[in-house]
Amino acid sequence: MSEKLWGGRFSKTTDEMINEFQASIGFDRRMYREDIAGSLAHAAMLAKVGILSEDDRAAIEQGLRDILAQIERGEFAFSVELEDIHMNIEKRLTDAIGEAGSRLHTARSRNDQVALDTHMFVRHAVVDVLDHIREIQHALVESAAANKDVIMPGYTHLQRAQPILFAHHLMAYFGMLARDFERFQGVYARTDIMPLGAGALAGTTLPIDRAFVAKRLNFERIYTNSLDAVSDRDYILEFLSAASILMVHLSRLSEEIILWCSREFSFVELDDAHCTGSSMMPQKKNPDVSELVRGKTGRVVGHLMAMLTAVKGLPLAYNKDLQEDKEGLFDTIDTVKFSLAVYAQLIRGMKVRADVMRHAVEADFSNATDLADYLVRKGMPFRQAHSVSGQAVARCIERKIWLADLPLADYQKLSALFDEDVYEAIRPETCVAYRNSYGGTSYEQADMQLEAARELMTEEHKIISTLTGKQQLL
Numbered sequence: 001m002s003e004k005l006w007g008g009r010f011s012k013t014t015d016e017m018i019n020e021f022q023a024s025i026g027f028d029r030r031m032y033r034e035d036i037a038g039s040l041a042h043a044a045m046l047a048k049v050g051i052l053s054e055d056d057r058a059a060i061e062q063g064l065r066d067i068l069a070q071i072e073r074g075e076f077a078f079s080v081e082l083e084d085i086h087m088n089i090e091k092r093l094t095d096a097i098g099e100a101g102s103r104l105h106t107a108r109s110r111n112d113q114v115a116l117d118t119h120m121f122v123r124h125a126v127v128d129v130l131d132h133i134r135e136i137q138h139a140l141v142e143s144a145a146a147n148k149d150v151i152m153p154g155y156t157h158l159q160r161a162q163p164i165l166f167a168h169h170l171m172a173y174f175g176m177l178a179r180d181f182e183r184f185q186g187v188y189a190r191t192d193i194m195p196l197g198a199g200a201l202a203g204t205t206l207p208i209d210r211a212f213v214a215k216r217l218n219f220e221r222i223y224t225n226s227l228d229a230v231s232d233r234d235y236i237l238e239f240l241s242a243a244s245i246l247m248v249h250l251s252r253l254s255e256e257i258i259l260w261c262s263r264e265f266s267f268v269e270l271d272d273a274h275c276t277g278s279s280m281m282p283q284k285k286n287p288d289v290s291e292l293v294r295g296k297t298g299r300v301v302g303h304l305m306a307m308l309t310a311v312k313g314l315p316l317a318y319n320k321d322l323q324e325d326k327e328g329l330f331d332t333i334d335t336v337k338f339s340l341a342v343y344a345q346l347i348r349g350m351k352v353r354a355d356v357m358r359h360a361v362e363a364d365f366s367n368a369t370d371l372a373d374y375l376v377r378k379g380m381p382f383r384q385a386h387s388v389s390g391q392a393v394a395r396c397i398e399r400k401i402w403l404a405d406l407p408l409a410d411y412q413k414l415s416a417l418f419d420e421d422v423y424e425a426i427r428p429e430t431c432v433a434y435r436n437s438y439g440g441t442s443y444e445q446a447d448m449q450l451e452a453a454r455e456l457m458t459e460e461h462k463i464i465s466t467l468t469g470k471q472q473l474l
């Protein structure tokens with residue numbers, strides 16, 4: 001008979017290479033807190049329904065708490081032979097307390113156990129991510145508020161398009177992150193379902209109380225179908241998917257910051273403490289953080305693709321393929337949290353070159369729409385105004401000047417509606433201030449956006465506090 005916890009029907013020990021191949025202890029040890037919290041709740045439930053004596057329950061609790069302390073002190077020797085975190089802990093417990101330990105796995109399978117642990121792990125990770133999202137939102141709001149009057153060219157096709165407030169540009173990212181926050185809240189809600197009690201796949205013959213376990217572990221809901229409970233990895237797919245979208249947002253911001261740092265743009269300067277140099281070229285100061293975040297986005301998207309592919313052909317219920325859910329998940333959690341944390345710092349240290357941005361607005365035709373709108377306000381149909389403004393631009397290009405330099409006489413040759421006030425109408429500040437439609441780039445709208453953002457962050461703070469409280473399970 002093999003030494004394994006499942007060794008009863010085996011006459012040979014597991015091949016050493018196979019052991020190593022199938023073990024997950026190398027990575028699932030990260031879930032030790034969730035595994036112990038789950039086992040404590042399970043044991044309490046078994047005692048409550050009379051399957052476990054109170055003495056046995058108390059011995060199990062003490063034994064598990066000792067193991068927890070050992071792991072946290074770094075004194076627990078994890079064994080590949082024991083495959084995963086679940087059997088490592090259960091075997092050590094039984095070695096320490098004897099028969100009571102061997103009663104812990106009553107009415108439970110590793111299939112529902114691992115599902116329980118992973119649900120709890122993802123819930124906790126979501127709360128951490130929410131906290132980090134809020135932090136970077138904070139940094140964006142601070143920078144937007146500190147640079148409230150800074151005007152820059154807004155782009156389409158990466159061609160200067162219309163003058164906008166730098167704050168407006170930053171707050172666009174705030175909006176994306178606000179949706180990321182909501183998305184992760186949704187992930188939490190659909191992760192907050194308790195799988196334990198599904199057994200291996202079909203439930204159990206024993207009189208368990210799943211509601212008791214759910215309440216104890218702060219789960220809002222319980223899986224109503226045992227096959228679904230052990231096979232479901234939607235919550236991991238959703239986490240990876242929300243993480244991918246979030247990383248894509250950071251990656252787009254990265255691309256902009258990398259451009260803005262280039263000599264060609266010179267719109268911002270990053271803090272020296274956030275950049276690196278070149279071992280050969282003495283003048284270099286590279287925006288590595290942004291480049292790395294852009295690069296790591298590919299990795300997170302890759303984890304999502306790997307998991308979708310792993311699940312797509314699986315019959316119900318548990319298949320060992322599902323063990324592949326963890327490494328990509330853990331790497332995604334680490335990558336997203338780290339990326340958000342460094343980004344908050346990067347934004348806080350970013351100096352905005354208002355003069356360069358302003359020059360980029362002045363030395364260009366991004367006020368051509370405003371010139372057309374000026375004529376519209378004086379009664380000209382927009383299509384005609386568009387054409388007149390286009391002709392004015394063409395004259396300026398010929399004479400190598402900008403719209404602000406074109407003499408009134410030339411404007412009046414194009415339309416009698418032009419007057420001295422045209423120059424005021426096409427000043428960058430006027431262009432910005434006049435775009436006061438809801439959600440536009442005006443100073444007034446920017447103030448409203450900032451105020452709404454601060455209110456939202458207060459709400460987010462409350463949500464994070466409530467969810468943080470629910471993660472205290474040990």
Ligand code: ARG
Nearest residue numbers: 024028084110111114322323
């Ligand atoms: N280590 C396994 C996993 O992560 C735990 C579940 C194993 N169940 C089984 N019947 N082999 O998926």
